Amino acid sequence: MGRFYATTPIYYVNDVPHLGTAYTTIVTDALRRFHQLIGDETFMLTGTDEHGLKIEREAKAQGLDPKVFCDRISARFRDAWPKLDVSPDRFIRTTDPDHEAFVKELWKKIEANGDLYEGEYEGWYCVGCESLKTEKELEQPGNLCPLHKAPVERIKESSYFFRLEKWQKPLLDFYARHPNFIQPESRKNEVLSFVQSGLKDLSVSRTTFSWGIPVPSNPKHVMYVWFDALSNYRSALGNGELARFWAPNAKVVHLVGKDILRFHAVFWPAFLLSAGYREEELPDVVYAHGVLTVDGQKMSKSLRNAVDPLKLAAELGPDVLRYHLLRAIAFGQDGDFDHAALLERYNADLGKNVGNLLSRVIGLCTKMTNGKHPDDDVATDGPLEAELFEAYEQNVSAARDAWLNLAPHLALDHAMKLANAANLYVAKTEPWAEAKNGNTARVNKILSRMLRVLEAISVMLWPAMPLKSDAMRAQLGLPPVRAGVGVDIWPLKLPSIRAGLELANAGPLFPTYDEKAQAELLERLVPKIEKSEETAKPSAKTGTGTGTGPGTGTDGGTIAYDDFATVDLRVGLVISAEKVPKKDKLLRLTVDLGETEPRTIVAGLALSFTPEALAGKKVIVVANLAPREFGSAEFDGKKVKLVSHGMLLASGPSEDLRLATIDGDAAPGARLK
Numbered sequence: 085m086g087r088f089y090a091t092t093p094i095y096y097v098n099d100v101p102h103l104g105t106a107y108t109t110i111v112t113d114a115l116r117r118f119h120q121l122i123g124d125e126t127f128m129l130t131g132t133d134e135h136g137l138k139i140e141r142e143a144k145a146q147g148l149d150p151k152v153f154c155d156r157i158s159a160r161f162r163d164a165w166p167k168l169d170v171s172p173d174r175f176i177r178t179t180d181p182d183h184e185a186f187v188k189e190l191w192k193k194i195e196a197n198g199d200l201y202e203g204e205y206e207g208w209y210c211v212g213c214e215s216l217k218t219e220k221e222l223e224q225p226g227n228l229c230p231l232h233k234a235p236v237e238r239i240k241e242s243s244y245f246f247r248l249e250k251w252q253k254p255l256l257d258f259y260a261r262h263p264n265f266i267q268p269e270s271r272k273n274e275v276l277s278f279v280q281s282g283l284k285d286l287s288v289s290r291t292t293f294s295w296g297i298p299v300p301s302n303p304k305h306v307m308y309v310w311f312d313a314l315s316n317y318r319s320a321l322g323n324g325e326l327a328r329f330w331a332p333n334a335k336v337v338h339l340v341g342k343d344i345l346r347f348h349a350v351f352w353p354a355f356l357l358s359a360g361y362r363e364e365e366l367p368d369v370v371y372a373h374g375v376l377t378v379d380g381q382k383m384s385k386s387l388r389n390a391v392d393p394l395k396l397a398a399e400l401g402p403d404v405l406r407y408h409l410l411r412a413i414a415f416g417q418d419g420d421f422d423h424a425a426l427l428e429r430y431n432a433d434l435g436k437n438v439g440n441l442l443s444r445v446i447g448l449c450t451k452m453t454n455g456k457h458p459d460d461d462v463a464t465d466g467p468l469e470a471e472l473f474e475a476y477e478q479n480v481s482a483a484r485d486a487w488l489n490l491a492p493h494l495a496l497d498h499a500m501k502l503a504n505a506a507n508l509y510v511a512k513t514e515p516w517a518e519a520k521n522g523n524t525a526r527v528n529k530i531l532s533r534m535l536r537v538l539e540a541i542s543v544m545l546w547p548a549m550p551l552k553s554d555a556m557r558a559q560l561g562l563p564p565v566r567a568g569v570g571v572d573i574w575p576l577k578l579p580s581i582r583a584g585l586e587l588a589n590a591g592p593l594f595p596t597y598d599e600k601a602q603a604e605l606l607e608r609l610v611p612k613i614e615k616s617e618e619t620a621k622p623s624a625k626t627g628t629g630t631g632t633g634p635g636t637g638t639d640g641g642t643i644a645y646d647d648f649a650t651v652d653l654r655v656g657l658v659i660s661a662e663k664v665p666k667k668d669k670l671l672r673l674t675v676d677l678g679e680t681e682p683r684t685i686v687a688g689l690a691l692s693f694t695p696e697a698l699a700g701k702k703v704i705v706v707a708n709l710a711p712r713e714f715g716s717a718e719f720d721g722k723k724v725k726l727v728s729h730g731m732l733l734a735s736g737p738s739e740d741l742r743l744a745t746i747d748g749d750a751a752p753g754a755r756l757k
């Protein structure tokens with residue numbers, strides 16, 4: 085028993101909560117709940133990362149003061165997590181005054197230790213990553229960031245540098261002495277070879293924009309956003325909490341996506357060491373999980389917006405979403421979120437396995453034991469009880485180890501294996517036949533044993549499904565799981581016999597979806613990608629309302645403003661355009677909407693425009709339209725799907741189209757209202 089401090093990354097406010105950020109946040113919450121079950125005192129931190137060029141630009145694109153913009157989006161994160169049953173102990177914002185004060189102190193300590201110097205930086209910067217890139221890292225042609233596939237920017241400005249090179253050896257020594265610091269192992273090797281290949285001093289301030297924490301001794305500079313952001317893990321803890329949760333008997337675990345491992349595993353410990361913290365004061369684990377795709381596709385911004393975790397939670401219940409994310413994705417590896425697989429797994433694991441076990445036992449008890457827990461004499465156990473007990477011991481302790489080893493998917497698998505063993509036990513023991521033969525003691529034993537296993541399962545599922553666990557326990561006549569500091573309630577031992585306790589039959593805990601219901605749900609939940617080339621008309625036309633919009637009648641009547649406001653119209657800057665081989669009407673465009681990555685938009689403009697005529701044009705884009713597929717085409721010998729992530733507004737016949745555009749100096753991404 086000890087203390088457990090778990091953190092998520094703090095999320096950039098240029099985006100709203102989506103399935104990727106929900107994933108890390110749910111895993112972190114589940115892990116900390118497990119630690120509560122074993123008696124640890126826990127602290128969970130999440131929040132928002134609000135400074136830097138990316139955010140300054142996004143706010144500007146929306147015509148807002150950066151702080152007002154951050155307030156709005158940060159609130160969306162803060163309000164989202166409780167809807168997924170996540171309740172952090174602190175929601176930190178990098179604009180919080182106590183955070184700013186801490187970061188300035190950290191800077192001063194590093195400066196006092198001689199690890200900061202002024203110089204000039206010239207090089208490539210990816211605003212999406214908020215990170216400098218070496219020439220070698222860029223993809224050609226076009227100087228693209230390999231992660232965002234967007235052109236990097238050339239920057240040249242005076243900057244403070246952090247002496248990262250000096251920390252290469254101490255970092256390697258630290259990794260060697262703390263082999264569990266970077267997990268999983270495969271990722272650790274990537275970091276080790278990066279550090280072994282030599283570290284360069286790091287530019288840690290900027291002078292060409294102002295949305296950041298000023299450098300204390302030279303406020304013309306704002307601090308590098310990653311210096312600011314990483315510090316949140318310590319700044320979030322008040323003095324009392326620091327002493328409890330960032331202390332030798334506390335485990336500090338940073339959960340992050342693999343995209344940001346290097347910042348956490350290299351820069352963060354280097355900053356801390358440089359500021360004078362000792363090795364034993366560094367975090368214990370940085371765990372980098374994999375990247376999620378959705379239904380096999382990369383989560384581009386438009387797809388991310390289409391797969392809204394809050395909508396999924398509202399439709400299926402937060403616990404069902406949580407269970408699926410935790411169980412279906414092998415933690416640490418890349419994984420796919422597949423809507424159909426979610427429903428299949430729900431039916432199989434929760435409906436037919438756990439749900440069935442519960443309703444079966446409660447149903448049998450209603451008939452055979454007056455709806456109460458029966459008594460049992462364990463001295464009369466037979467071989468089937470021994471078999472069940474063996475499965476019990478094995479799965480309960482394996483599940484505990486899996487949580488401890490940051491493998492929630494395995495922990496839940498063991499809970500399911502135990503439910504399966506219990507279902508098998510009922511099938512083999514045939515309590516209904518024993519009842520017919522008037523063998524009451526045997527019936528009582530079987531039912532009592534199953535109720536005790538179900539109680540254990542309700543605890544084992546609690547980290548993943550707190551609400552369903554409560555509901556399950558209510559049917560078993562038990563109060564919700566109550567974790568207490570210093571008390572380990574992980575059910576290594578079979579829970580005790582609760583003879584006489586009333587059960588509460590409340591119907592199926594996990595009603596299964598039949599084929600028709602599954603099809604209906606999928607229809608509602610899966611983001612639409614329209615197929616067939618027939619739909620490859622010019623992407624959109626202005627004017628002539630066809631009466632298909634929300635709120636319109638077929639009589640071409642009026643719509644409410646709120647209906648209009650659901651259409652996200654934005655200014656887009658066409659970066660490039662190209663003809664689509666073998667599709668006369670289509671052009672494939674790369675359009676900057678002020679997001680971290682430009683979008684691909686396929687439009688039927690080829691009869692009216694050459695690709696060259698479009699490059700550099702400002703266009704109007706319907707930005708929140710579900711992705712739409714126009715078949716496939718071959719580019720540079722590679723067959724690719726033609727998926728459009730947005731629609732341009734234009735008017736006229738295909739061979740004489742006029743593009744809707746905007747006058748003056750509107751930034752890419754600016755919203756039309």
Ligand code: ME8
Nearest residue numbers: 093094095096104105108133313314340341375376
């Ligand atoms: O990087 N699959 O913030 P961010 C899995 N502000 N996880 C995903 C994901 C996906 N497709 N997409 C996002 C930042 N994530 C910085 C962090 S921390 C001091 C500063 C999750 O909003 C994953 O955890 O870009 C990833 O690392 C994080 O969101 C990136 O969030």
